[in-house]
Amino acid sequence: MADAMWLKADSIRAALGETVWYLEGDEDARTIRVRREIVEFLRQPLTGNADEATVLLRVLQTVPGVTSPQGYRIHDISNGRKAIDACDGTGLLYGFYAYVRAVMTGTVCECVAEPDQQIRMIDHWDQIDGSIERGYAGESIFFGRMDSNDHSDFRAFPERDTTNPFRGDFARLESYARLMASIGINAVCLNNVNVRGDATRLIVEPFLSKVTHIADLFDSFGIRTFLAINFASPKRLGGLSTSDPCNQQVRAWWAQTADAIYRQIPAFGGFVVKADSEGEPGPMQYGRTHADGANMLGEALAPHGGIVIWRAFVYNSQQDWRDRSTDRAKAAWNNFKELDGLFADNVALQVKFGPMDFQTREPLNPLIGGMKHTNIIMEFEITAEYLGHQIDVNYVLPQWLTMIDTDTMIDGASTDNDDASSQVKSIIAHRGPNTCHTGFAAVSNVGMDDNWTGNALAQANLYGFGRMCWDNTLNAETIANEWLAQTFPDASEKTIGIIRNILLTSNAVYEGYTAPLGVGFMVTPGVHYGPSVNGYEYDRWGTYHFADRDGVGVDRTQATGSGYVAQYPPRQAAIYEDVNSTPDELLLFFHHVGYEHRLHSGKTVLQHIYDTHFAGPEAVQGYIKSWENVRGQVPEAVFDNVAQRLAQQLDNAVAWRDQVNTFFYRMTKVPDEHGRTIYP
Amino acid sequence: MADAMWLKADSIRAALGETVWYLEGDEDARTIRVRREIVEFLRQPLTGNADEATVLLRVLQTVPGVTSPQGYRIHDISNGRKAIDACDGTGLLYGFYAYVRAVMTGTVCECVAEPDQQIRMIDHWDQIDGSIERGYAGESIFFGRMDSNDHSDFRAFPERDTTNPFRGDFARLESYARLMASIGINAVCLNNVNVRGDATRLIVEPFLSKVTHIADLFDSFGIRTFLAINFASPKRLGGLSTSDPCNQQVRAWWAQTADAIYRQIPAFGGFVVKADSEGEPGPMQYGRTHADGANMLGEALAPHGGIVIWRAFVYNSQQDWRDRSTDRAKAAWNNFKELDGLFADNVALQVKFGPMDFQTREPLNPLIGGMKHTNIIMEFEITAEYLGHQIDVNYVLPQWLTMIDTDTMIDGASTDNDDASSQVKSIIAHRGPNTCHTGFAAVSNVGMDDNWTGNALAQANLYGFGRMCWDNTLNAETIANEWLAQTFPDASEKTIGIIRNILLTSNAVYEGYTAPLGVGFMVTPGVHYGPSVNGYEYDRWGTYHFADRDGVGVDRTQATGSGYVAQYPPRQAAIYEDVNSTPDELLLFFHHVGYEHRLHSGKTVLQHIYDTHFAGPEAVQGYIKSWENVRGQVPEAVFDNVAQRLAQQLDNAVAWRDQVNTFFYRMTKVPDEHGRTIYP
The missing domain is CATH 3.90.1330.10 (Alpha-glucuronidase, C-terminal domain)
Incomplete structure (x- = not known):
């Protein structure tokens, strides 16, 4: 029996006391999910008569202060009764969980809330053999055999029998979707960005029908399902002689493939792509740019409202230690800066928070702020790859919040949206051609272990990531207190x-x-x-x-080092260039x-x-x-x-x-x- | 089509010219094999009339100068005809290949020859999934699928379908047996000393019948087949609650198991055992000694003439680098020296040539010479684990010959046989309670690659090992010349x-x-x-x-270091103790x-x-x-x-x-x- 994490039905029911719920307004999959949460999960009364209710859940045409379909308002109405109002089933769902959280944490429950980041995404590096790349809490919740949790080595990727790689544990998946929705996660990518072997086939039948079952469940919780794709799919699956993004047959293949996906999964989120990095295929092998590759996929998804999430974690993994002029820290900038403004409206560039790879301490990735006309998704890693494998306790919110609170020190730079301050969290939320397609994403730390995360305390990072995405003003202690009170x-x-x-x-x-x-x-x-x-x-x-x-x-200075410092805006660069003004905690990164x-x-x-x-x-x-x-x-x-x-x-x-x-x-x-x- | 290595039938036939063969004497599997080698392999005439023959192969009651069933005499008889005489089919087989070698290398062919080392053994670290631990030339020739040679990672040992793990490529195995017999190899262990998973079952049905097919083939080439066993087999296969070597049920189980093996394979060689090392089970977990464990197995094999080859490569693989008092180099001595004299007559201790692990340069293992009343098999590694993986060319005979020529500097020490000089090769051959059970063994470097050894030049090490075992006086250049002329x-x-x-x-x-x-x-x-x-x-x-x-x-000195030097005899220890007398090539090993x-x-x-x-x-x-x-x-x-x-x-x-x-x-x-x- 899996741990309930921060949603313990018995405790919630007790805390809610004599609550009688009532729900009104246009119905959709989310409002029906709210009904089921009350009746099936909480086992609380849901009345058909508004007058009997103590809490009213209402989908209304307009709600004061609420501008987003994801927003909600919780307020007192007559006779000590509460109302949770939203303009959409999704907002109602978030309002419902917010109300539960408020009750459990004993906090004030009179609020209007909307998310600070539009995309709040969890990326799974799950492989269809059930293993998880960089997973430290057992096997995949999506893939593997029903009874298996043997923590197999992710590096093997053996050719197992993969006629049906899906685990099919829908009780577990429903719990997971509930937990994610309760912290505002609205996008989940099911599979590892290193898409190899039969995982390439997830976007086509017969695997697609299995994905559909998961996606339908997730959709009812307001979560859009994404799949990581292999850029060479037109060759590997389509039988074409090329995967060149400028080839018309390739474009047609992707369009047809996207059409087929959306026929089954209307709320499909789109594709996540790692291309031309660490050995994965990509557009550069055809002499095309990352923009060519991403936009080609964007074109296929655009008619359906889907998006392309293109990872900026691109570097030459054949660096020579003897050559001090090359510097991996410079790679993301060197690969993407010149493409700023060339990406389609429904393409987002997913950029790791630092220039290296989720270390305990890194400076801000200069692409964040440096890309002025590109939708950016800032990438974090909840799974503790370099941070202790969920063996060592490591509540990482202090680091993440430091990163999103960083001042990019961009001065009066032209942006697509004048609302943006120079703080990272604002830059992410307000810049880019379509701010609906910006936000935060993070690699999941969950698996089939009973407590989901290996170390029970690592649940706090999963919880905290979601909360940080929704409300960029929370501090690490507040988030910890919320998690503790509920857990x-x-x-x-x-x-x-x-x-x-x-x-x-x-x-x-x-x-x-x-x-x-x-x-x-x-x-x-x-x-x-x-x-x-x-x-x-x-x-x-x-x-x-x-x-x-x-x-x-x-030495990454301009004067005597690799010159990486030059990627920062002048005020920031001046600080890092000088050994005396560089903060202690980054001293050896720069000098x-x-x-x-x-x-x-x-x-x-x-x-x-x-x-x-x-x-x-x-x-x-x-x-x-x-x-x-x-x-x-x-x-x-x-x-x-x-x-x-x-x-x-x-x-x-x-x-x-x-x-x-x-x-x-x-x-x-x-x-x-x-x-x-x-x-x- | 696999490379013929140093036995190229066409070239041999051409070199032999108008040879007509004749064979006489008591027949056994070896003499029949010689007949088949002439007729099927060389496709040369084998006459039934001695007078027509130019080369006579004769099994005689006595042969001047030949004292061993493995020895032979090649000499001229009347009318320019040659005779190859032996007292046994095995000696005749060796004489036959020696004659072929002499013809191919153009050397004098008038000789009496007997092997210097009685056991001349190849150990395969082959696993039943077809992979080879430390193999660099493809998959196992014994195990794996008929058409497979995909060099799988030996560390995975996946649970594959193992209903029949045998490759069944008997054409390849016959070539292999011929090549081994031609250089005097008389013992082969089929499987890895780390006996895990289903490999444990090789000693029982249904796998045993498959082993029998291989063993019968090898027997005809004078090669005894050995199997590496898992010391915990009584528990794992026999359903017993213990594998304690002093338990009567355990002893009975091994005796019955040995009986069953010998019913099928009368010429079975015996067991190779790695126990209580690097995580393998062994007698020490029952509070028993290595001698208890080895002798228990020896007792089971003795009625059938089988032997136990017990590896001395035993050390605690949990050493702490912070603790300078422990020293892995001391491990073999510390584990085995006190057991000298306690091992049964049909037990041999297999000791690596150096105290560490087949490095490019090591001093002699002090157990060699130090064990005065124990049968010793000196272990080498043909597979180039630390020596370049058969990518880098590394003809290793110079190192091996240096090791076997080393003077142990044992002074007038009591030995079981006064013939022994203090040179390693003599110590090995002449000491121990039963010198029939001493010799040299080496880990194989062959696999399913077309050229057998990955790098074609690595064939020379396989050839050289066999030749070194037979004739301890050969030098590296002579062996190279022999190999070159034939290859x-x-x-x-x-x-x-x-x-x-x-x-x-x-x-x-x-x-x-x-x-x-x-x-x-x-x-x-x-x-x-x-x-x-x-x-x-x-x-x-x-x-x-x-x-x-x-x-x-x-620092391994007695004065200031780990004290390892003290394991050597005084004259040798004095040399290594002093930084000035230590040879340059071993300086950092000792100081x-x-x-x-x-x-x-x-x-x-x-x-x-x-x-x-x-x-x-x-x-x-x-x-x-x-x-x-x-x-x-x-x-x-x-x-x-x-x-x-x-x-x-x-x-x-x-x-x-x-x-x-x-x-x-x-x-x-x-x-x-x-x-x-x-x-x-």
């Missing part, structure tokens, strides 16, 4: 306080004991968990630290400095490395100690799960401490100022 | 000279551009091809170099020294590293150039194969050069004395 409705304030403290400090703790000062990576190659300081140092992935006996860090270099903190770089790496295991030991006080206060499965993960995390933190400290001690032979043990 | 019978002396030069220099060239001065490893983890200087440095495998800004190497330390060569350690790593790619470029001169002089498939591999080898040598040089340059900031490019 542990019976816990004492003391218990909540203990868990809150672990959550809110965990992101900084993890950053502290892994790669220092923004230099990134230093993880075990391939696996991306645990330390390997030199693991990627001489490899082809462009992820280096350049440590030698004198210093460490990557190669001596170990004796003094940080703004007053410490040397070397002593900072030692200190943060000694602090890591100490903090985790503190977590273990404080978690003991939670025993009996949270469900036993949660207690045991987190206790076991914390023990593993301590091993990991110790491994990081000792390997990183020894690595730099061997480089410097400078002992720790405080005489702590560093192995020689 | 390229039509090539000019100039062509032979070019290939000979590549072969004879290749082992030193490869050693030069990989890990320096005996320190070992520095390979890409898992894969074991290509450089990763720090790849294993902080891992659990006990394979470290301890490089820091001042020096490099592993941690500063980069400025002067070798006996006069160079500093650092400059030696730079020089050998610059020399590597230069030598490979030389190979590429000289190989061009072979175009048209060898079969096109061979030319293309080697040319393509040499190009890959150059890439590899350059990668090693640059990563190793940069690693040490970053440590020292000392430039190359000759100003060559080292990337910073």
Whole structure:
């Protein structure tokens, strides 16, 4: 029986008390879903007589303050009764969940709300053999055998019997859709962006009919279903001799394919595409641009209202460590900046928040802000690829919110929409030719494990991502408090306080004991968990630290380095160009400095490395100690799960401490100022 | 059509000319095989009238100078006719192939010959899914689908349909058996020592009947078939609650299992066992010793003349790099020395030539010589796990012969046989309670690739291993010349000279551009091809170099290090204990020294590293150039194969050069004395 996460029907029913619901207005799949949520999920009375109701759910022609079909208004009406009003079934659904949340969190329930970001998307890197690329919570909820959850290695992608790769666990999928809708997620891509083998066939029969069953379910929860496609499909599925996006037969094939999809799934969202990156096919092999490729797909989807989400995570994965002039951080800009303005209205460019790859600390990807006439979807990774594999506790909202709150420092630049301030979240929401096609997307962290996310505390990141998308003004603590109140409705304030403290400090703790000062990576190659300081140092992935006996860090300045800094607007570039104005936490991302270099903190770089790496295991030991006080206060499965993960995390933190400290001690032979043990 | 390797029937027939054969004496499977070799393989006349014959093959009661059933005498008899005499069909078979070899190599053919080592064995690390652990030449010749050779990753061991895992390609197996018999191999283990999944079932029906077909074929070529077993078989196959070797039910189960095997395969060789190492089950989990485990199996096999080959490659693969007192090099000795004298007569301990794991350079394993009352089989690795994956050319006989020629420096130690000199090859052959059960074994390098060994030149190692086992006095050049004459019978002396030069220099060239001065490893983890200087440095495998800004190497002395040196006899220990008497090529295996330390060569350690790593790619470029001169002089498939591999080898040598040089340059900031490019 899967964990209920933050929607515990019994607790909600108890909190709602004597509520009698009533629903009125034009019906659609969403309003019927609301009815079913009341009757089937909450098992609460839904009356046919408005006068008997304590909460009225109303789809109205107009609702004061509500301009979007996704918005809602919750307010008191006569006799202490509440009304949840919306102009559309989708808004009503969101209002319903918001009301439940308000009741569970004891917050004020008088509001008008509309989402800050239009696209609020979850990308699954699920593979049709049931494995999940970078998944740490079991097998795919969409694919695999009904009874299977054996965590198979995603890298194998074996040629299994794939006549029906779908798991077909619709009880699980309904729970998932409910959870996602409750936090405002409105788009889900079912399959991995690396579309290989039979996964290529998901867009055609017989697999398409199976996708339809899932999409229909999701549609009732206001979620549009997307599929990741293989750009070479016209050749691989269509029998054509080319997949050139400028070829008329290719365009016709995609148009026909899209038509067939929409005949079955009218609310189909569109395609997600990783092209010309890390070995995947794309338009460049035909001498065409990313815009040519994306627009060709956009043309096929446009008649149906579908969109193309084109990933900007494009780089040459054959970099040579010996060549200091190339810099992977520059790749997204170099590949896409010149295409700004050339993408169709229904194409969105999905851009990772940083220029590298979801590290614990990165500067903002300069394409965000740099692309002025392109719909942008900002990409996050909930699954903890580099952030502890959901073994180490890592509540990542502090980092994400830092990224969306970043000031791009764009001065009076021309934009398509004058509403946009220079803050990232505003830039994303208000720029681009069609702001309906902008927003945030993130890679899912869920799988078939009983608690969905491997570590029960990692549920908070899934919850937090949705909430962050909807309301860009929430802070990390508020989101944590919401999640805690709903997830542990019976816990004492003391218990909540203990868990809150672990959550809110965990992101900084993890950053502290892994790669220092923004230099990134230093993880075990391939696996991306645990330390390997030199693991990627001489490899082809462009992820280096350049440590030698004198210093460490990557010089990305214009004056003496790779010149990456020049991709930022002048005010920002000036800050990063100067070693003295670069923030400590990004120092080694932008500069190669001596170990004796003094940080703004007053410490040397070397002593900072030692200190943060000694602090890591100490903090985790503190977590273990404080978690003991939670025993009996949270469900036993949660207690045991987190206790076991914390023990593993301590091993990991110790491994990081000792390997990183020894690595730099061997480089410097400078002992720790405080005489702590560093192995020689 | 598989390559004929060193047995090219057409060329042999031509070289034999007007030979007419005659065979006399008691018949057995081997004599019938000789008849078939003449008639079916060579397609030569075999007369029933001795007077018509030019070569007489005779099984006689006594043959002057021949004391072993494996020995033979070749000599001239009346009228220019030759006689090949033996006391047994097996000796006759060896005499037959020796005669063919003599004709092909143009050598003197008047000799009495007996093997120096009694067991001359090939171990296959083949898995029943068709993959080969550490295989670099395609899939298994024993297992897999008839038409399959897709080089699957050996690490996956997927649960495939294994109702019949046997490939059933008996044409290939007959060729293989012929090739092995022709170089004197008399034992083959079919399956990987890591016996997992359904491979455990090879010793019982229905798989046993399939093994029988192979074993019958091999028996006709004088080859005894062995199987690697899983020590936990009584539990896993027999349904017992334990696999404790002292449990009577367990002993009875093994006895019954052995009985059943020998009913089908009277010439079955016995079991190969890897126990209590790298995660495999073994007697220690029941509180028993390796001797308990091995002797229990020996008891089951003894009534049938079978033997147990127990691997001494036992170590704790959970070593902690932080703990300098533990040393994997000490593991074999620590696990087995105290058991000397306790193993049964029909048990042999299989000991790798060095204390680590088939590195390019290791000192002798001190168990060889140290075990005075135990049958020892010395283990080699033909498959080029650490030696270039049969991509890089590496004719390894120079290293092997160095190992078997090593003086153990054992002084007047008591032995079971006074014949033994203190040289390794003599110690192996003449010590132990039953010298019939001692010898050399090596891991196979063959697979389903057309040329058997991936790189055609790697055939020379397979050939050379067999020849080295039979005749311990051969040198590397002689063996190379034999192989060249038979493999390229039509090539000019100039062509032979070019290939000979590549072969004879290749082992030193490869050693030069990989890990320096005996320190070992520095390979890409898992894969074991290509450089990763720090790849294993902080891992659990006990394979470290301890490089820091001042020096490099592993202190294994008694005075200041791990104390491993103490495992050697006093004269040898004294040499290794002193940094000044330790040979250069093993310096970093035994000592941690500063980069400025002067070798006996006069160079500093650092400059030696730079020089050998610059020399590597230069030598490979030389190979590429000289190989061009072979175009048209060898079969096109061979030319293309080697040319393509040499190009890959150059890439590899350059990668090693640059990563190793940069690693040490970053440590020292000392430039190359000759100003060559080292990337910073």
